[in-house]
Amino acid sequence: MTVRESIDPAAHPPLTEQFLGPTGYSLLPGGYGRGLMAVAPWAPMAARGEGCRIVDEDGRSVLDLNGNFTSNIAGNAHPAVLSAVTEAAAGGLSFGMSNRYEIGHAERLLARFPGLDQVRYVNSGTEATMLAVRVARAVTGRDRIVVVRGSYHGWNDAVLPTGGPRAERGVPKATLADTLVVPFDDVGALREAARQGVAAIVLDLLPNRVGMTPPSDEFVQVAASLAWEGDAALIVDEVISFRLGLGGLTAARRVPAAMVALGKMIGGGLPVGAVVGAARWMSALDVFSPSGLEGGGTFSANPVTMAAGSAVLDLLDEREITRLGRLGERFRGGLTSTFAKHGWEPRGQGSLTRLFPLGLAGPGAVVESQRRLWWAAYERGVLIAKHGVAALSIPMTEEVVDHAVAALNEAVAVVRKAS
Ligand SMILES: Cc1ncc(COP(=O)(O)O)c(C=O)c1O
Structure with missing residues (x-):
């Protein structure tokens, strides 16, 4: 399997046009079996998970900071x-x-x-x-x-x-x-x-x-x-x-x-x-x-x-909660100054962080900016939630967190915030 050159959303047909049912409608409303994942208009599909990484159907391996919306605290296939x-x-x-x-x-x-x-x-x-x-x-x-x-x-x-x-x-x-x-x-x-x-x-x-x-x-x-x-x-x-x-x-x-x-x-x-x-x-x-x-x-x-x-x-005993909490501080600490420079803020506590755009007029602009950050992060090999949540998991180490910080700092620098 080869990794597609570009995951640019504009380079792929929307999911609603890719999988059609016998009556001509998209198989799934809006193209998704679960509305929560919709990053629109197109999105990669997960093929398998290994520890703190997911491999998508194109063979691209990404760091899993989504963890099925914070559920998979032990990572994938622990x-x-x-x-x-x-x-x-x-x-x-x-x-x-x-x-x-x-x-x-x-x-x-x-x-x-x-x-x-x-x-x-x-x-x-x-x-x-x-x-x-x-x-x-x-x-x-x-x-x-x-x-x-x-x-x-x-x-x-x-x-x-x-x-x-x-x-x-x-x-x-x-x-x-x-x-x-x-x-x-x-x-x-x-x-x-x-x-x-x-x-x-x-x-x-x-x-x-x-x-x-x-x-x-x-x-x-x-x-x-x-x-x-x-x-x-x-x-x-x-x-x-x-x-x-x-x-x-x-x-x-x-x-x-x-x-x-x-x-x-x-x-x-x-x-x-x-x-x-x-x-x-x-x-x-x-x-x-x-x-x-x-x-x-x-x-x-x-x-x-x-x-x-x-x-x-x-x-997830007391020691592991403390270790993940420290990693969370390292993660937010590594993002704070670059994110501030681009008008964003990493918020959260312990192993849970949310990447939040500042100074936007309404919820629509926040959601759209977070969607753009999602794509920029994915392109750089990091999967977050479409609403900007990043959750750490047990297989992660300081090295993994530092890698995520570098990729997300790069991503936030290229995102044009919605107005
Ligand atoms: C705080 C909170 N409560 C309840 C729910 C609902 O859980 P579920 O998606 O398993 O129905 C969620 C889901 O994200 C949540 O974040």
């Missing part, structure tokens, strides 16, 4: 994960019975959240936040919830309104009315919303789409007190940020969460979601209680996902 998956899969992929792997996974999660009692598994982060909100509504008997503008919690109806008018399309008006959206870090608006009587306050302690900036201690403390005083659930969404501490940022910032929504890395690269919570809330999910909540999920807690996730949780 031997410990492969061996756990192979062993579990050899005994059957999924059953209509409980299995020992889910017990092992739940034990590992609860060891990281002292004070929380129980775990329920689902198949994505979206389902995890949906489930936590459902539990909060059922236990409190209230419908309204509070969320923070710009904080993405997946694409279930209850939390989509954080994303503004486009994200609200197709969500019933009654649902929109029950989701109270407050501006980021606005304590006054938070108090005002909570006063209306709410089932839950949903927080992300490092909201990616807000720009990977943590909410202030004051905002988090007020959210916790309002939840406590109003007998509402404080739900923390750690679908991305869990990798930043043994008990995620919830434990690191001592946030008294009623429930924590998890996903991404806890599945070891396979589809997963989970809610870890206090028994007071989680017991609403007890199927033997006459009022136990409905909760399906044919593939939830399947042995292969649970085995892969357990292997990753074992790899």
Whole structure:
């Protein structure tokens, strides 16, 4: 296989014209099976992953700083994960019975959240936040919830309104009315919303789409007190940020969460979601209680996902979190001055960074500038997420990080920011 000379988007037909179905339409809406990857108009396809690299269908090997949108913290095809998956899969992929792997996974999660009692598994982060909100509504008997503008919690109806008018399309008006959206870090608006009587306050302690900036201690403390005083659930969404501490940022910032929504890395690269919570809330999910909540999920807690996730949780111990955190500082430190020179900023914490263009008029210009950076980085052998997120993984070393820094500094210098 030869590496194509140019990956210039202008040199290739758009994906919508490359793969047509029998009726003449593009096989996939917009050319993609998963909207999240759309870097438009054309995009390379992954052929295989090896450690911290991915080889695309053209044979080009790129450094994987996307890690399937921060999920693959052990990199690609890590031997410990492969061996756990192979062993579990050899005994059957999924059953209509409980299995020992889910017990092992739940034990590992609860060891990281002292004070929380129980775990329920689902198949994505979206389902995890949906489930936590459902539990909060059922236990409190209230419908309204509070969320923070710009904080993405997946694409279930209850939390989509954080994303503004486009994200609200197709969500019933009654649902929109029950989701109270407050501006980021606005304590006054938070108090005002909570006063209306709410089932839950949903927080992300490092909201990616807000720009990977943590909410202030004051905002988090007020959210916790309002939840406590109003007998509402404080739900923390750690679908991305869990990798930043043994008990995620919830434990690191001592946030008294009623429930924590998890996903991404806890599945070891396979589809997963989970809610870890206090028994007071989680017991609403007890199927033997006459009022136990409905909760399906044919593939939830399947042995292969649970085995892969357990292997990753074992790899990501305190030492490894600290090592990745130091690498993250080295990474951001290496980018800061060149990025500043070109009007960009690397933001983030620990192993998570987001490359952010400064001084742009609106979200459209930010998204377009990040798309251009995506192409410039890919051309230089580095894969980031289209929204500028770069996540470090266990196979990475200082040498790898320095290589990424050099490539991204070169990339940012050639990108013309959108206006
Ligand atoms: C903070 C956060 N919560 C929830 C989700 C939804 O997770 P999933 O894509 O697994 O449904 C995401 C996905 O990116 C996320 O970043």
